[in-house]
Amino acid sequence: MNSPDGCSTFLVRHAWLSLRGVVAEALVAHELSVAQFASLLMLNDTPGMSVADVARKVSTARQSANEMLAGLERAGLVERRPNPNDRRSQRIYLTDAGRVRLDEALPTVRAVEAKLSEGFSAEEIAVVAAWLTRMTQAEQSTTTEEISTC
């Protein structure tokens, strides 16, 4: 796919690293990490998620999500409330401050991303999105699928 590497995987990796860097840079002014921003985004879209839900949504470990949400909670951007239907879990909601913070940060991030995609048509972007989504469906066999061969 690419001449020097030859593997699209590392092209995707490089793109992710660059994008993360740019987004992180855009977020320092809002005192948010990339992961925190992602969580705020998810929580705004789906309020009342549990820690485990957030972890699944941002595809990270439960504990990582827990630690990061603790940071957001310390900053007063999210709050945990007991879940009346499930005494194990807690529902997590954006506070007003969290919503304000997200409303401030989101346009910045969107602007950065839009600027980077300049020159690509909507159809091309759609193709890219389709390809990336296809990659995400690369479900790795959790239980190792080559057991019998040995």
Next chain:
Amino acid sequence: MNSPDGCSTFLVRHAWLSLRGVVAEALVAHELSVAQFASLLMLNDTPGMSVADVARKVSTARQSANEMLAGLERAGLVERRPNPNDRRSQRIYLTDAGRVRLDEALPTVRAVEAKLSEGFSAEEIAVVAAWLTRMTQAEQSTTTEEISTC
């Protein structure tokens, strides 16, 4: 770009995580980590690089590359030779075993990647590659470009 997140950055991240998982799974049979495989690939393409060169090529920190190369060296897949032109740096070369290992692993990885891209035309793949490459050109301002505004 994507309905739930709304940010292409996280779609790229998700794609990278999935790809890394799949590639890592394909590489366990060859006893290679994804980073090690990338380094072998780069060193095969450009033999005699220094540790710093490898770090830049795989876009990681010098020390991370150093540790990983130490692992490859312990496994006998690469070797360090003094650089006659520069007594600070060392030239790193693939050993015969390293070349064999790479020749074994590369087809596996390529097959996995090709299988994932099934159904996309060459033109579409080219668009994806162009977009990803464009993202990698998102040079983050190392020296903060918004100094004057405050």
Next chain:
DNA sequence: GCAGAATTGACAGGTCCCTGTCAATCGCCT
């Protein structure tokens, strides 16, 4: 109902990678 499997949030421990730093060396410039 109730035993067993699954899930949730939290904890410990470890890994990977990064930043900051250092002496040694190289390149440039005068």
Next chain:
DNA sequence: AGGCGATTGACAGGGACCTGTCAATTCTGC
């Protein structure tokens, strides 16, 4: 020639994330 910034490889220390585990709770099959 010689000073000075930049680079290289190595070291210490820390941050972010993960796996493995636990009690508590919920869900499921009988």
